[in-house]
Amino acid sequence: MSDPSTGENLLFLTDEQLRQGIEAMFFAYRGFTADPDRILADMAYGRAHHRAIHFINRAPGTTVNNLLAILGVTKQSLNRVLRTLIEDGLVESRVGSSDKRERHLYLTDAGRALEQRLSDAQRARMRAAYRAAGPQAVAGFRQVLEAMMDPDMRRRYQALKESGA
Amino acid sequence: MSDPSTGENLLFLTDEQLRQGIEAMFFAYRGFTADPDRILADMAYGRAHHRAIHFINRAPGTTVNNLLAILGVTKQSLNRVLRTLIEDGLVESRVGSSDKRERHLYLTDAGRALEQRLSDAQRARMRAAYRAAGPQAVAGFRQVLEAMMDPDMRRRYQALKESGA
DNA sequence: AGTTTACGTCAGCCTTGTTGACATTCCAAG
DNA sequence: CTTGGAATGTCAACAAGGCTGACGTAAACT
Incomplete structure (x- = not known):
């Protein structure tokens, strides 16, 4: 029942299991963003814009x-998105006080309202999935x-x- | 320690926990495709093309x-990708024998070779993650x-x- | 015979990523 | 004080890969 080389059951590492994991990620991510x-x-x-x-x-x-690094896109790409959000009054860009080259970004009230709508929707699905799977599964989910x-x-x-906890 | 309304500890369903799950999905998916x-x-x-x-x-x-439905894109979008794959000799499209309107898709040897390269890379990361997290975590991961x-x-x-198992 | 289905294709549009080039502003080191 | 480099913004051009709409063809169904 156990792998003789390690004394541990490694059936969860078969190519087929890994393939299923890959497909699970693909399908789940679709649901995640839907x-x-x-x-x-x-x-x-x-x-x-959501990100x-x-x-x-x-x-x-x-x-x-900092946002650039987190999102993993170029400044030009982010800038286009950010510009529309600022124009539409969802994001505020304040010049840094200590280092005036930097722009510090904040959500306006309207921005926070949209954020709420979006994350409510996303959290609802997450919550349903978490609840269906149970706390132990969730711990494993996060570990992987x-x-x-x-x-x-x-x-x-x-x-x-x-920072959030 | 437990939620009085259900007799179960529901701390894993707090908004903060859900937010962390959302961010984990985002960052992990980046690694997944990298x-x-x-x-x-x-x-x-x-x-x-990979998909x-x-x-x-x-x-x-x-x-x-069928592929259209699995991938969740329009036929125009898929067709563009498929055409290049067929032109490049990675995919073969055969007219259906019973229903001649249908095209059945197969990988050529070259297609299988590329598939191997891609999925080897992706599985390597998956395997490392699975191994680091352990079988129980993997089960939870898949459940969620x-x-x-x-x-x-x-x-x-x-x-x-x-079909694959 | 007429309708529906499966597929391909043309044309055009949008979002979101990329590179390259260049200006500005400012901090900091020399 | 000057100069180099960092942080930011902006213009232009381009590509991938989504989308819609429209049209055509062949096969299958009714």
């Missing part, structure tokens, strides 16, 4: 550079996801966790 | 319509992902699981 996508489709916004709003809400006053991240992303994730 | 993306970048291919190749490999002889899928995607996922 609800906010529906909300955003009605406005002139897309997933990129920006999410992380600005999560770390108010964050700099553009963390192990799947690139090391620098894992560091950023941990930092967010600690 | 390795194949690097391979694909060298060729003229993208993530869309098509993956599912054709997984269900050889699948029809265009399944619960997160849209019902029809869950059905398709289950069907693939059974």
Whole structure:
């Protein structure tokens, strides 16, 4: 029953199991983004706007550079998104007080309202999935996801966790 | 210690916990796609090609319509990808024998070779994550992902699981 | 015979990513 | 004080990969 070389059952590491995990990630991610996508489709916004709003809400006053690193896109790409959000009055960009080159980003009331709508929708699905699977499964879920991240992303994730907890 | 209304500890369902789960999905999905993306970048291919190749490999002889439903894109979008794969000799499209309107899709030897390269890279990361987290965490991981899928995607996922196991 | 289905294709549009080039502003080191 | 580099913004051009709409063809169904 156990792998003789390690004394441990390694059946969960077969290629077939890994393939199923890959497909599970694919299908689940689709569900994960489906609800906010529906909300955003009605406005002139897309997933990129959602991501920006999410992380600005999560770390108010964050700099553009920091947001860039978290999102993993170029400044030009982020700038396009950010510009529309600022124009539409969802995000406020304040020049840094100590370092005036930096822009610190904040959600306006309207921005927070949209963030709420989007994250309510996304959390509802997450909550349903968590509840269906139970606390122990959730712990495992988070463990595997963390192990799947690139090391620098894992560091950023941990930092967010600690700041929010 | 336990929620009085249910007699169960529901701390794992707090908004903060859900937010962390959302961020974990985001960061992990980036890692999940990073390795194949690097391979694909060298060729003229993208993530869309990878997905098509993956599912054709997984269900050889699948029809265009079926692939469409699995991938959740329009036929125009899929057709663009499929055409290049056929032109480049990675995918073969055979007219159906019983129903001649249908095209059945197969990977060529070259297609299978690329599929191997891509899925080797992706499975390597998956395997490392699985190994680091352990079998019990993996079970929880899969449970939560399944619960997160849209019902029809869950059905398709289950069907693939059974066909491959 | 007429309708529906499966597929392909043309044309055009949008979001969101990319690179490259260049201006500005400011901090900090020399 | 000057100069180099960092942080930011902006313009332009481009590509991938989604989308809709429209049209055509062949096969199958009724």
